[in-house]
Amino acid sequence: MFESLTHLQLQHYWWFIMSVVASTLVFLLFVQGGQTLIGTLGKNEDERTMVINSIGRKWEFTFTTLVMFAAGMFASFPLFYSTSFGGAYYAWKIFLVCFVLQAISFEFRRKQGNMLGQKTYEAFLYINGFLGVFLLGAVVATFFTGSEFYRSEYNLSYWQTTLYGIEILFNPLNLALGIALLFLARTLGALYILNNVDHEVIEQRARRQVGLNAVVFLVFFLYFVIRILLKDGYAYHPETFEVYMEPYKYLNNYLQMPAALILFLAGVVLVLYGIGITWFKESRKGIWFSGPGTFLTVLSLFFVLGYNNTCFYPSSYDLQSSLTIQNASSSHYTLTAMTYISLFVPVVAAYIFFTWRAIDKHKINDEDMKSGDHHIY
Amino acid sequence: MIENIDLALVNWSRGQFALVALYHWLFIPLTLGMTYIIAFTQTIYVRTGDKEWERIAKFWAKLFGINFAIGVGTGIILGLEFGTNWANYSWISGDIFGAPLAAEGIMAFFLESTFIAVMFFGWGKVSKKFHLVSIYLVAFGASLSALWILVANAWMNYPVGMVFNPDTARHEMVDFWAVLFSPYAINKFLHTITSGFVISSFFIVAVSGWYLLKGRNILLAKRSIVIAASFGLLSSVFLATTGDGSAYWVAQKQPAKLAAMEGLYEGQEGAGLVAIGMLRPGKQIGDGEKAFVFKIEIPKLLSVLGYRNANAFVPGAEDLVLGNAGQDIMSADEKISRGKVALNALAEYKEAVALDDMQSASAAQARFEENYYYMGYGHLFDPNGIIPNVPFIFYSFRIMVMLGFAFIALFLLILYLAVTDKLQENRWLLRTSILAFPLAFLASMAGWIVAEVGRQPWTIQGLLPTMVSTSNINANAVILTFWMFAALLTVLVLAEFKIMTTTIKRGPDNAKKGGENV
Numbered sequence: 001m002f003e004s005l006t007h008l009q010l011q012h013y014w015w016f017i018m019s020v021v022a023s024t025l026v027f028l029l030f031v032q033g034g035q036t037l038i039g040t041l042g043k044n045e046d047e048r049t050m051v052i053n054s055i056g057r058k059w060e061f062t063f064t065t066l067v068m069f070a071a072g073m074f075a076s077f078p079l080f081y082s083t084s085f086g087g088a089y090y091a092w093k094i095f096l097v098c099f100v101l102q103a104i105s106f107e108f109r110r111k112q113g114n115m116l117g118q119k120t121y122e123a124f125l126y127i128n129g130f131l132g133v134f135l136l137g138a139v140v141a142t143f144f145t146g147s148e149f150y151r152s153e154y155n156l157s158y159w160q161t162t163l164y165g166i167e168i169l170f171n172p173l174n175l176a177l178g179i180a181l182l183f184l185a186r187t188l189g190a191l192y193i194l195n196n197v198d199h200e201v202i203e204q205r206a207r208r209q210v211g212l213n214a215v216v217f218l219v220f221f222l223y224f225v226i227r228i229l230l231k232d233g234y235a236y237h238p239e240t241f242e243v244y245m246e247p248y249k250y251l252n253n254y255l256q257m258p259a260a261l262i263l264f265l266a267g268v269v270l271v272l273y274g275i276g277i278t279w280f281k282e283s284r285k286g287i288w289f290s291g292p293g294t295f296l297t298v299l300s301l302f303f304v305l306g307y308n309n310t311c312f313y314p315s316s317y318d319l320q321s322s323l324t325i326q327n328a329s330s331s332h333y334t335l336t337a338m339t340y341i342s343l344f345v346p347v348v349a350a351y352i353f354f355t356w357r358a359i360d361k362h363k364i365n366d367e368d369m370k371s372g373d374h375h376i377y
Numbered sequence: 378m379i380e381n382i383d384l385a386l387v388n389w390s391r392g393q394f395a396l397v398a399l400y401h402w403l404f405i406p407l408t409l410g411m412t413y414i415i416a417f418t419q420t421i422y423v424r425t426g427d428k429e430w431e432r433i434a435k436f437w438a439k440l441f442g443i444n445f446a447i448g449v450g451t452g453i454i455l456g457l458e459f460g461t462n463w464a465n466y467s468w469i470s471g472d473i474f475g476a477p478l479a480a481e482g483i484m485a486f487f488l489e490s491t492f493i494a495v496m497f498f499g500w501g502k503v504s505k506k507f508h509l510v511s512i513y514l515v516a517f518g519a520s521l522s523a524l525w526i527l528v529a530n531a532w533m534n535y536p537v538g539m540v541f542n543p544d545t546a547r548h549e550m551v552d553f554w555a556v557l558f559s560p561y562a563i564n565k566f567l568h569t570i571t572s573g574f575v576i577s578s579f580f581i582v583a584v585s586g587w588y589l590l591k592g593r594n595i596l597l598a599k600r601s602i603v604i605a606a607s608f609g610l611l612s613s614v615f616l617a618t619t620g621d622g623s624a625y626w627v628a629q630k631q632p633a634k635l636a637a638m639e640g641l642y643e644g645q646e647g648a649g650l651v652a653i654g655m656l657r658p659g660k661q662i663g664d665g666e667k668a669f670v671f672k673i674e675i676p677k678l679l680s681v682l683g684y685r686n687a688n689a690f691v692p693g694a695e696d697l698v699l700g701n702a703g704q705d706i707m708s709a710d711e712k713i714s715r716g717k718v719a720l721n722a723l724a725e726y727k728e729a730v731a732l733d734d735m736q737s738a739s740a741a742q743a744r745f746e747e748n749y750y751y752m753g754y755g756h757l758f759d760p761n762g763i764i765p766n767v768p769f770i771f772y773s774f775r776i777m778v779m780l781g782f783a784f785i786a787l788f789l790l791i792l793y794l795a796v797t798d799k800l801q802e803n804r805w806l807l808r809t810s811i812l813a814f815p816l817a818f819l820a821s822m823a824g825w826i827v828a829e830v831g832r833q834p835w836t837i838q839g840l841l842p843t844m845v846s847t848s849n850i851n852a853n854a855v856i857l858t859f860w861m862f863a864a865l866l867t868v869l870v871l872a873e874f875k876i877m878t879t880t881i882k883r884g885p886d887n888a889k890k891g892g893e894n895v
Contacts, residue, residue: 060490068482075479078471086464086848093858103450113879115872153727154546158849330472331549341480348487355491358503
């Protein structure tokens with residue numbers, strides 16, 4: 001069935017799948033955002049416990065989606081995997097530490113004998129939510145701004161600075177996306193908790209946080225997007241594969257792919273609408289708009305990044321070393337095999353949807369936290 | 378292809394992977410097996426309605442939860458470490474190796490993480506049947522995850538289903554089914570997963586045994602022991618069977634690993650299996666010295682196990698290094714020189730393509746393909762280097778096998794005494810069963826050493842040596858992050874042990890309700 005697709009079609013399909021996973025991940029970062037709001041939204045033990053249990057029941061989805069993004073990139077674009085992970089070494093390693101801290105913190109936080117004390121585990125959750133998300137944003141920004149690596153004729157890559165990823169922090173655009181992502185996650189976290197926890201005081205605080213964080217998010221996001229749209233981008237010639245700088249590349253991509261532009265505009269409108277009804281109309285349903293809006297916006301950014309003869313992982317050191325969906329991908333055979341495996345994706349989405357509904361039938365409230373008959377973080 | 382080799386980089390990269398894998402493997406066996414034991418227990422509850430069974434399931438589920446989180450945390454480091462620390466390997470093998478990892482993500486991780494939420498938060502919230510099915514799905518998801526990662530690992534030991542593409546300079550998959558259903562993979566999966574079942578069974582037997590010694594939670598302990606010892610007995614018998622299969626495939630595909638496992642220097646027909654033996658320290662290949670200070674051998678057994686033929690020739694380390702014309706075994710020197718021909722031909726091919734000289738390119742390609750099978754040897758310098766560390770593998774293998782057989786007997790005894798209700802009188806056995814839990818880990822780690830250290834000097838058997846598989850980074854970056862992970866994981870693992878022992882000491886009844894974590 002899929003064997004008859006061309007290699008190029010399969011590469012497009014897999015960039016689409018990875019874009020969907022990445023966009024889902026960014027939406028699910030509401031867990032991380034929520035982790036940075038634990039102390040702000042919960043002023044006493046009971047309140048904090050409600051907040052933590054609200055996001056704590058979802059942390060594994062974010063985590064698994066992150067793992068899925070990494071594994072999916074390994075399988076479909078292995079050259080990205082080897083070049084970025086093996087080059088921006090420190091950035092990814094610190095990122096990993098942030099996620100290891102998260103993996104144990106929900107479970108260990110209030111367990112007797114946890115050695116480090118409850119406050120430490122809450123600090124771990126904060127580090128994961130703050131540093132983990134910021135780093136992710138900063139690294140993804142290099143997909144637009146470029147990294148310093150050289151790729152040999154054997155496709156082995158050599159990072160050109162011994163900072164191995166720390167240099168990412170020296171570029172204001174990378175910083176801007178890192179900060180924007182952090183405050184987006186916090187906005188989404190507040191929106192999610194507002195919807196999921198049935199507690200008047202927490203609701204009021206969350207509403208206030210939505211407004212505050214959304215403002216910071218918008219400032220940095222607009223700065224990033226405007227700069228990206230106005231800057232030269234890394235393009236390649238579809239036949240010779242020669243890489244060159246094209247003025248307004250990302251703006252051109254939006255104009256040449258109107259579907260991406262529509263997704264972007266729809267996404268931004270939905271994000272703003274969700275924030276707006278929370279702020280002005282006291283609605284609790286903001287997450288239902290801002291969440292999908294986030295998904296659509298990120299999806300469109302990934303389309304602009306990978307499609308239309310664009311280098312999705314450019315090298316600012318040596319243009320010709322830049323990675324594209326064509327030179328970084330797996331073989332035709334492997335992408336075909338993986339495409340069959342991707343048929344599981346809708347099945348997975350369906351069972352996640354139904355189990356979430358089963359678990360979330362009741363909102364989290366005080367009483368729920370005090371009943372002893374199930375697992376509480 | 379790769380010119381400069383920094384041994385510090387290679388060793389610290391190996392060290393970092395081993396460190397994280399070591400910590401990871403402290404938790405994964407319990408995840409693999411405990412899910413099934415919890416599922417069995419909960420099944421009995423759903424069938425009989427006896428609340429005590431539910432209480433038992435809940436107690437083990439609580440310990441399982443503590444253990445699961447840190448398994449997940451160490452797992453993500455390993456997954457990304459292929460990229461961060463083994464970037465060359467990731468590119469050269471990524472077209473084959475990435476697919477099972479992605480399949481693991483799509484098929485197994487989401488299954489686990491979704492239904493584990495139902496398992497933890499669903500007590501009393503969703504229907505009993507849905508809850509039970511969820512526990513089975515978590516167990517199934519964990520096993521499926523093990524399948525995919527072991528398929529990937531088996532491919533490194535026995536690479537199949539691919540060709541080398543000189544244009545992209547990597548191996549490319551041509552047969553997915555050959556990779557998935559490689560007999561090496563199936564056997565490795567069954568052997569590893571059952572070792573997890575055995576460790577889990579010992580965990581439950583040990584905790585329950587401790588309760589019996591203390592005279593606490595008697596009903597919970599007795600019932601748990603019957604379930605765990607039955608599961609453990611079946612698993613340990615199956616473990617021995619699949620161990621035999623593992624040895625067979627090692628003999629077929631990794632003769633150097635087998636030679637190290639047996640301390641076999643000079644190959645022989647009708648080779649015996651060393652049951653117990655002590656290797657002579659300082660023994661070198663080709664020095665004419667005896668390999669053993671003493672040994673007790675079971676005649677012909679190695680030939681039978683490795684080749685299903687009592688008189689089959691089993692090559693020793695010296696045959697593999699120096700060659701054995703009579704048995705048609707090429708010397709390592711010859712393989713190395715053919716490997717260098719392959720690598721040079723590849724370089725010439727690349728150059729010719731760059732100059733658009735298609736005639737030279739196809740000549741170089743033909744020469745490359747002729748010697749492709751030896752390309753990994755082209756990176757080696759020392760012929761002796763094709764044999765892994767013999768004493769380390771030899772003793773590890775013996776520890777694993779002896780403990781493995783002892784476990785069968787121990788489970789049998791525990792089960793017999795449990796069924797006849799004489800366990801509490803045999804306090805020595807309860808103490809032994811507590812000791813067996815760390816020993817089960819020891820056996821498992823020894824098996825891991827045989828499998829992975831025994832694979833050296835290769836990451837991909839015969840095709841890619843470990844020393845050229847790393848990322849092209851500074852050794853200091855790896856050393857720094859090694860200590861970072863060593864410190865972090867050690868603290869977290871200590872915390873986990875402390876929580877585990879505290880929770881066990883408090884037992885199922887002593888958890889405070891409300892506020893306090895249950």
